[in-house]
Amino acid sequence: MSCVLVVTPLVIGSWPAISAAVTAAIATMGYSLAKAAGQRHGVDQHGKAKAEITVEDSEILEDGAGTGQEIVVEKDGIRATFSRDARGALRVCMEGEGHSKAELKKIGEELIGRVTQQYVYHKVVTELKERRMAIVGEEVGEDRTIKIHVRNW
């Protein structure tokens, strides 16, 4: 080994790029798309616990298409709504019956992690291809870590 680098990613991109990461992430976690790229309705689900999470290390670029839209995904009675908040950050609103706010927050943070993972994966692979670096292997570990092996460019 020559060096080891650890990086905490920033999620900065257009709404279509974030949407693509959300779609890729939910596919690996058993969520289904309830509503894609729809206009915001702001419907309050009365009686359901709710947890809102803002992804601090994120920015959804304002000049991109679809910034006023949201993506709604569902799994086992839990609904997650992804949108852009007033400051331009990615916000996720978690709702679900039979779950505490803390449980919903934990589930939401896991979901955000996986969206970030997919966003980073796409960014890394695109960069490697642009630099003509050959990906010789890819695997997903039991802990869901994505491993990419690059050799001889």
Next chain:
Amino acid sequence: MAEELQIEIAPDGKVTVRTKGIKGPACMDLADIFVQLLGTEDVRTKTSEYYESQTAAKRSVQQKQQRS
């Protein structure tokens, strides 16, 4: 030696890049590219191979100077 990269993307999005066979400063240049691309650098560690290649390069220069 083959130049290799092992990139791991954790389920929370954190990225670990390990290089192999990339000599000296070229390794740091590559690390800079990943930091610029992805976000905030948490840790950067030079491994023994980094210093070995640096030492080997110095030795080679010294030998050349002695010959001339």
